[in-house]
Amino acid sequence: MKAFGAFIRKEYYHIIRDPRSLLILIGMPIVQVILFGFAITNEIVDAKISILDKSKDAVTQEISNKILSTKYFLLSEYLEDSKQIAQSFKKGEIKLALVFEDGFAEKLHKNENPSIQIITDATDPNTAATLSNYISRILVDYQGQIALNSFTPGGIKVVTRMEYNPQLKGVYLFVPGTIVIILMLISAMMTSISIAREKEKGTMEILLVSPLKPFMIIVGKVIPYIFLSLTNAITILLLGVFVFGLPIRGNYFLLFFEITLFIITSLSLGIFISTKVKTQQEALLISLMGLMLPTIILSGFIYPLESMPKLLQYASDVIPAKWFLIMIRNIMIKGVDIRYILNETLILLGMTVLLMMLSIKSFKIRLE
Amino acid sequence: MLNENQLMNKAFVNINKVSKSYGEVQALNDINFSVDESELFGLIGPDGAGKTTLIRILITMLLPSSGSASINGMDVVKDFKKLRHLIGYMPGTFSLYEDLTVAENLNFFATIFNTTVKNNYHLIKDIYQQIEPFKDRRAGNLSGGMKQKLALSCALIHKPEILFLDEPTTGIDAVSRVELWDMLKELKKQNLTIIVSTPYMDEAQLCDRVAFMQKGEVMEINTPQQIVEDFDTPLYAVKGNNFYNLLLDLRKMELTKTAFPFGDSIHLTTFEKYDSAILNDLIMKFTGQRTHTERINANIEDCFMEKMLRNEA
Numbered sequence: 001m002k003a004f005g006a007f008i009r010k011e012y013y014h015i016i017r018d019p020r021s022l023l024i025l026i027g028m029p030i031v032q033v034i035l036f037g038f039a040i041t042n043e044i045v046d047a048k049i050s051i052l053d054k055s056k057d058a059v060t061q062e063i064s065n066k067i068l069s070t071k072y073f074l075l076s077e078y079l080e081d082s083k084q085i086a087q088s089f090k091k092g093e094i095k096l097a098l099v100f101e102d103g104f105a106e107k108l109h110k111n112e113n114p115s116i117q118i119i120t121d122a123t124d125p126n127t128a129a130t131l132s133n134y135i136s137r138i139l140v141d142y143q144g145q146i147a148l149n150s151f152t153p154g155g156i157k158v159v160t161r162m163e164y165n166p167q168l169k170g171v172y173l174f175v176p177g178t179i180v181i182i183l184m185l186i187s188a189m190m191t192s193i194s195i196a197r198e199k200e201k202g203t204m205e206i207l208l209v210s211p212l213k214p215f216m217i218i219v220g221k222v223i224p225y226i227f228l229s230l231t232n233a234i235t236i237l238l239l240g241v242f243v244f245g246l247p248i249r250g251n252y253f254l255l256f257f258e259i260t261l262f263i264i265t266s267l268s269l270g271i272f273i274s275t276k277v278k279t280q281q282e283a284l285l286i287s288l289m290g291l292m293l294p295t296i297i298l299s300g301f302i303y304p305l306e307s308m309p310k311l312l313q314y315a316s317d318v319i320p321a322k323w324f325l326i327m328i329r330n331i332m333i334k335g336v337d338i339r340y341i342l343n344e345t346l347i348l349l350g351m352t353v354l355l356m357m358l359s360i361k362s363f364k365i366r367l368e
Numbered sequence: 369m370l371n372e373n374q375l376m377n378k379a380f381v382n383i384n385k386v387s388k389s390y391g392e393v394q395a396l397n398d399i400n401f402s403v404d405e406s407e408l409f410g411l412i413g414p415d416g417a418g419k420t421t422l423i424r425i426l427i428t429m430l431l432p433s434s435g436s437a438s439i440n441g442m443d444v445v446k447d448f449k450k451l452r453h454l455i456g457y458m459p460g461t462f463s464l465y466e467d468l469t470v471a472e473n474l475n476f477f478a479t480i481f482n483t484t485v486k487n488n489y490h491l492i493k494d495i496y497q498q499i500e501p502f503k504d505r506r507a508g509n510l511s512g513g514m515k516q517k518l519a520l521s522c523a524l525i526h527k528p529e530i531l532f533l534d535e536p537t538t539g540i541d542a543v544s545r546v547e548l549w550d551m552l553k554e555l556k557k558q559n560l561t562i563i564v565s566t567p568y569m570d571e572a573q574l575c576d577r578v579a580f581m582q583k584g585e586v587m588e589i590n591t592p593q594q595i596v597e598d599f600d601t602p603l604y605a606v607k608g609n610n611f612y613n614l615l616l617d618l619r620k621m622e623l624t625k626t627a628f629p630f631g632d633s634i635h636l637t638t639f640e641k642y643d644s645a646i647l648n649d650l651i652m653k654f655t656g657q658r659t660h661t662e663r664i665n666a667n668i669e670d671c672f673m674e675k676m677l678r679n680e681a
Contacts, residue, residue: 006479010468017467202463206522209427209457210480211449365448367429 003212007220014194015224025190029182029232033239036174044130045071047095050088052079055104055114063116063142067098072134089121096120096131108146175240176328177301179233179259180321184295186229187266188273189287191222195274196283205367214363222267229263230256249335258331258341261348262324268355269320275362295321323348380405380530380561381426386435388421388584395421397584399435403563403577408556410575411565412672417581419565420460423534426563427457439530453481456528460535462515466508470499470518473507474525481526491558492521495551513544520551531555533564537571549574569669580672582679592668599666601625601674602641605633606651608659617655623647626677635670636661 015022049067053060068075076094079085085097099117101107107114118135120128195218198204207217240246248255269291277283297303298312299321305313316322323344330336338345379402388396396418403409411419424430426437428448437444442451464473474496478485489496499517502510507518516536523531533552537545549571552562556576564575572578573592580588580595588595606627608614615634618627625637638647648661 003480003482006476010465010472010476013468013472014465201466202459202461203465205429205459206457206463206477207480208429209452209455210477211453211482212480366431367424 004216004220007212007216008223011194011221011224015228025186025228026232026235028185029178029236030239032178032182033175033236034243036178037239037244044127044134046074047072047127047131048074048076048093049096049098050076050079050085050094052082052085052097052099054102055100057103057105059105059108060100063100063139064098066142067135067138070134070138072131085119089119094121095127096135098135172246172329172333173301175236175244175246176325176332177299179236179328180262180299180301180325181292181295182232182236183229183259183263184266184291184321185287186232187222187225187263188270188291189284190228191225191267191270192273192277192283192287193280194225195221195271196277196280199274199277200279208365208367214365215360218271218359218363222271225267226260226263229266230260233259233263246332248332250331251337254338255328255331258324258327258345258348261345261352262320265320265324265348265352265355268352268359271359272355272362275359275364294319298322299325301325320348320351323351379403380407381409381437381439381563383422383426383437384435386422386425386432386437388418388425388430388433395584396425396432399586401579401586401589403561406556406559406561408552408562408564408574408576410572410578411563411581412567412569412572412578413565413581414567414676416583418584419581420534421584422581423457423532423563423565427455427532428452453526454529456523456526456531458519458523458531458533458536460538462512462519464507464515464519464522467506469504469506470510471503473518474503474521477522478525483526485525488525488527491527492524494554495524496521512540513547516540516544516548517551520548524555528560530561530563533562535565535567537566537568545571569672570667572668572672580675582676587675587679595671596666596668599671599674601637601666603664603666603670604636604638604642604644604647604661605630605664606636606648606659606661607633608655608657610657614655614657614659618651621651621654623650626673628673630669635664635673637670637674 015025051064053064067073073096076088079088079097082099085099088094088097097119099119101115101117104114104116116139118132120132122128195204198207208214237246237248241248270287273283273286273290277286294315295301298305298308298316298319300316301321305316305322308316327341327344327348330341334340381403383399383401386396386399387394399418399422411422413419421430425432426439426444428444428451431445439451440454444451465476468476474485478488495517499510499514499521502514507515510518520533520536523533536548540548545568552564553574556562566572572580572595575592577589577591578595579586590598606614606618611629611634615627615629618624618634618636623638623640623642625639627634627636629635642650644661644663648659651659651661
């Protein structure tokens with residue numbers, strides 16, 4: 001046991017005596033959260049639009065005013081001719097153009113369903129989709145109003161409520177996402193590099209010749225990183241709560257249990273990588289390319305998994321981060337208890353056990 | 369008499385038909401020898417001779433492709449766990465933690481072998497005292513010779529029964545080399561069995577016995593004295609003004625077996641025995657320069673050179 005303590009102390013020295021890496025490890029989560037928080041936001045404000053009103057009646061006027069009175073849109077100009085639409089887009093002045101058809105009010109009163117055309121600049125598809133959503137919501141709103149005013153019976157009113165995140169705040173998305181990336185980075189990458197370093201420097205040879213059990217070498221390696229990862233997870237959560245107003249609605253204990261579980265999963269991944277590589281560089285490359293990219297892309301952090309091809313959706317099932325992200329969002333934002341995320345927990349647990357068994361199996365008690 | 373005594377001693381290390389291949393490459397081929405208790409045994413040979421591979425098999429770090437080896441009756445494959453307690457090992461490259469201080473390194477290695485520096489201080493006292501003034505310095509900032517002393521201290525701190533050193537003198541200065549061999553001789557007095565590998569042939573005479581290795585095979589095992597005595601090729605030291613041309617010319621002569629530069633003279637072996645004055649005349653006539661030739665006794669390097677060339681042919 002004393003030997004084990006000495007081993008952990010040695011790891012602690014390694015970490016603490018490399019101030020540059022330590023600064024990155026501790027500073028990175030803070031910088032990432034702040035960057036994601038302030039730079040990446042899905043909310044669009046003051047998008048410029050043009051309106052081509054072929055009807056110019058009271059109704060179209062009212063709708064236009066309603067749209068322009070929101071904080072989302074600014075009028076660029078009223079167009080006279082549909083040819084001008086293409087020009088405005090090409091000049092890059094506007095993000096969206098609205099076209100009211102001829103005799104709008106008249107058709108409305110006759111119950112003929114007049115139409116409004118929404119043309120968006122889809123070079124940036126996300127912005128385009130968001131803007132057209134905003135307009136649709138305003139229109140649905142307006143429809144509801146006139147239905148009430150005219151006491152027309154019938155007609156279906158659509159009410160959309162954005163549950164749990166009514167303002168569609170980005171912070172709900174990126175705080176859990178950042179936790180995932182940071183934990184993955186520190187746990188998997190740092191452990192794989194640190195074990196690979198022992199191999200590269202030849203110290204692994206001496207450790208192996210010693211009576212230290214391989215199991216102890218590995219556990220001793222990862223324990224300091226568990227603490228480092230937990231510290232980082234807490235930092236990110238605190239920043240999310242106090243700087244960006246993120247709620248934590250679920251049970252704290254459950255949240256930490258799942259975070260710890262994911263840290264252990266990532267550590268096992270790191271150990272597994274380290275059993276397969278010989279140098280620190282290899283470990284770095286494999287962790288970055290083989291872990292970080294799939295984690296960012298296939299975990300549902302940035303790109304919604306539902307809109308991916310089936311094949312990629314299946315691929316995402318083997319990404320531990322996907323399951324962790326589902327759980328952590330559910331706990332923090334919906335406030336669910338363990339019953340609702342039991343499946344995900346079990347899947348992650350299974351992955352961890354499997355990875356550990358694989359690592360132990362492929363950990364070499366000799367060279368070669 | 370000495371040899372008979374050695375035979376009566378139970379061998380401490382037994383290597384029996386050990387071969388090792390990496391795919392196509394045969395790193396070791398049918399190695400057989402034994403090392404006695406508290407013997408200072410040298411593995412001598414050029415780079416790529418298989419010295420490191422053999423040591424790694426003995427320290428349980430590699431599995432032999434065939435054959436077996438045992439240390440103190442314990443098999444290096446089956447009993448590797450027990451063996452790892454009593455092996456001290458110093459790898460060829462400096463393999464301690466450079467970001468840990470001298471004292472921290474030593475403490476770490478003492479602790480993982482379930483002992484303390486205090487308990488076994490007497491074992492390393494002579495060596496460690498020389499670097500103790502720098503005990504708070506990080507190992508990465510030590511000079512090559514000091515690193516070597518620290519590595520040796522760390523390899524000895526758990527009171528091993530056998531010590532393996534893989535090319536301990538490669539890349540350190542001449543003074544540190546001498547110091548290291550002095551330390552090994554001191555350790556031998558404490559009944560430690562030592563197996564050391566080196567590419568430097570002159571270090572062979574500092575061992576009790578040496579195994580001369582080449583291309584994965586042991587060519588000869590003997591005491592350094594015996595190796596020198598067994599050398600029966602006529603050997604001459606030739607000196608001349610134009611050293612380089614002399615060397616080239618000597619190699620062209622028909623009577624020449626080998627010619628190698630050695631310090632300020634050229635060591636020449638011939639197929640037949642000559643009187644040195646007569647030989648000198650022959651050389652002067654052939655090379656056209658004034659030379660001085662004398663018959664000399666072989667040193668250990670001459671012996672190895674000759675063996676190496678014989679094997680290459």
